[in-house]
Amino acid sequence: MISVEEALSALFALASPLDTEVVPLSEANGRVLAAPLTAKRNQPPFAASAMDGYAIFGDAAAPGDSFEVIGEAAAGHGFNGTLSEGQACRIFTGAPLPAGAGRVIIQEDVERDNARIILAEKLDPNLYIRPAGADFKAGDTFSAPRALRPSDIALLASMNHASVPVTRKPVVAIIATGDELVQPGETPNQDQIIASNSYGLATLVNANGGHARILPIAKDNLPSLKLAFDLALDADLIVTIGGASVGDHDLVAEAAANLGMARSFYKIAMRPGKPLMAGRLGRSMMIGLPGNPVSAMVCGHIFVLPVLRKMLGLGAAAAPRQNAIVAKDIPVNGPREHYMRGRIENGQVTTFERQDSALLTVLSDANCLCVRPPKAPLTAAGETVEVVLI
Numbered sequence: 001m002i003s004v005e006e007a008l009s010a011l012f013a014l015a016s017p018l019d020t021e022v023v024p025l026s027e028a029n030g031r032v033l034a035a036p037l038t039a040k041r042n043q044p045p046f047a048a049s050a051m052d053g054y055a056i057f058g059d060a061a062a063p064g065d066s067f068e069v070i071g072e073a074a075a076g077h078g079f080n081g082t083l084s085e086g087q088a089c090r091i092f093t094g095a096p097l098p099a100g101a102g103r104v105i106i107q108e109d110v111e112r113d114n115a116r117i118i119l120a121e122k123l124d125p126n127l128y129i130r131p132a133g134a135d136f137k138a139g140d141t142f143s144a145p146r147a148l149r150p151s152d153i154a155l156l157a158s159m160n161h162a163s164v165p166v167t168r169k170p171v172v173a174i175i176a177t178g179d180e181l182v183q184p185g186e187t188p189n190q191d192q193i194i195a196s197n198s199y200g201l202a203t204l205v206n207a208n209g210g211h212a213r214i215l216p217i218a219k220d221n222l223p224s225l226k227l228a229f230d231l232a233l234d235a236d237l238i239v240t241i242g243g244a245s246v247g248d249h250d251l252v253a254e255a256a257a258n259l260g261m262a263r264s265f266y267k268i269a270m271r272p273g274k275p276l277m278a279g280r281l282g283r284s285m286m287i288g289l290p291g292n293p294v295s296a297m298v299c300g301h302i303f304v305l306p307v308l309r310k311m312l313g314l315g316a317a318a319a320p321r322q323n324a325i326v327a328k329d330i331p332v333n334g335p336r337e338h339y340m341r342g343r344i345e346n347g348q349v350t351t352f353e354r355q356d357s358a359l360l361t362v363l364s365d366a367n368c369l370c371v372r373p374p375k376a377p378l379t380a381a382g383e384t385v386e387v388v389l390i
């Protein structure tokens with residue numbers, strides 16, 4: 001059995017960044033920007049007023065000063081004249097500052113008397129001018145690769161990009177295997193259960209920049225598995241669930257081998273997740289996940305997501321970890337790296353008593369996986385451990 005770290009390196013060796021496509025900005029949220037972009041203009045393109053009020057000549061203003069109002073500047077409608085000594089211009093937020101102006105007096109600090117203004121006794125000392133290019137300047141770089149967030153979309157729009165180059169979404173074909181499985185909503189026989197893993201994994205994939213395709217459930221026989229694989233061969237990543245262990249009906253490895261899979265590894269020193277396998281199958285890579293529901297989801301976080309990120313051009317990095325303080329003693333670990341389901345609250349992690357990899361209720365209550373190195377000794381309350389947020 002290889003370590004989790006070795007398995008991850010082997011998976012990264014199988015995964016390459018995908019090609020790129022151009023999408024409209026309105027469809028770019030969550031996509032990975034594939035190449036840096038530069039601002040096409042200054043923002044603001046002119047010195048602009050930050051408030052509604054009066055732009056005055058220069059920046060000298062004292063209570064009781066009086067100015068003659070000679071024009072108006074609104075957003076989208078600048079004032080073309082130039083202010084001279086003693087002159088002001090009515091101005092609104094976002095309007096270009098007229099030539100000659102050096103300060104905006106907010107209208108709350110002004111008394112207006114026809115074409116004149118008189119400044120109040122207590123003046124707000126701010127100039128209320130946004131200099132040209134204060135946000136960004138033409139040529140400034142927006143770096144890549146990065147997964148775009150709503151605030152990035154706003155910035156790119158402001159930089160005048162209507163469309164952006166992004167990495168193509170990895171297509172992930174998900175094949176649940178097992179005679180015992182039926183789709184959610186169907187009526188199972190007495191000896192059947194509902195296929196849950198495909199839905200959990202598809203959601204994980206879709207929420208992290210991939211495009212999941214849930215294929216029909218494959219039965220525990222080679223022809224049915226071949227049929228499912230045939231439907232998946234155009235995917236970037238094929239994820240099978242179940243049939244990975246040593247039982248008589250665990251046929252995924254054999255079915256994949258029959259189709260020519262070049263196996264990279266099988267079995268890892270991880271709990272849950274021991275019977276994990278991976279390899280290359282035609283133009284796709286394949287990850288065979290264990291069937292136990294929690295095992296499949298944990299392997300989704302620890303292996304499928306990092307592979308997805310590599311395909312998206314985000315580099316080869318393990319699931320991010322953070323430190324947490326142990327709230328309740330964690331027992332000695334066995335020989336496999338254990339990803340214990342737990343809850344972290346205010347930096348303190350509590351691992352659950354029940355760690356059976358069949359318990360989706362426990363996984364659903366968990367918000368982190370507490371990483372226990374092989375043979376870790378008892379870790380007492382107050383000590384530090386590493387967790388992966390899920």
Ligand SMILES: Nc1nc2c(c(=O)[nH]1)N[C@H]1C(S)=C(S)[C@@H](COP(=O)(O)OP(=O)(O)OC[C@H]3O[C@@H](n4cnc5c(N)ncnc54)[C@H](O)[C@@H]3O)O[C@H]1N2
Nearest residue numbers: 176195196197198241242243244245250274290291292295
């Ligand atoms: N003698 C041994 N038995 C087992 C070993 C072992 O080393 N020696 N390993 C155990 C471990 S660890 C795991 S994990 C499981 C994984 O086995 P498989 O990948 O072959 O999974 P299945 O047998 O097909 O299913 C296990 C369990 O999960 C349920 N299942 C499967 N697919 C789904 C799905 N899509 N949605 C919901 N539930 C699913 C299935 O009904 C089984 O209950 O093997 C141990 N055995």
Ligand code: MOO
Nearest residue numbers: 272273274295357
């Ligand atoms: O490795 Mo299995 O995935 O422990 O349940």
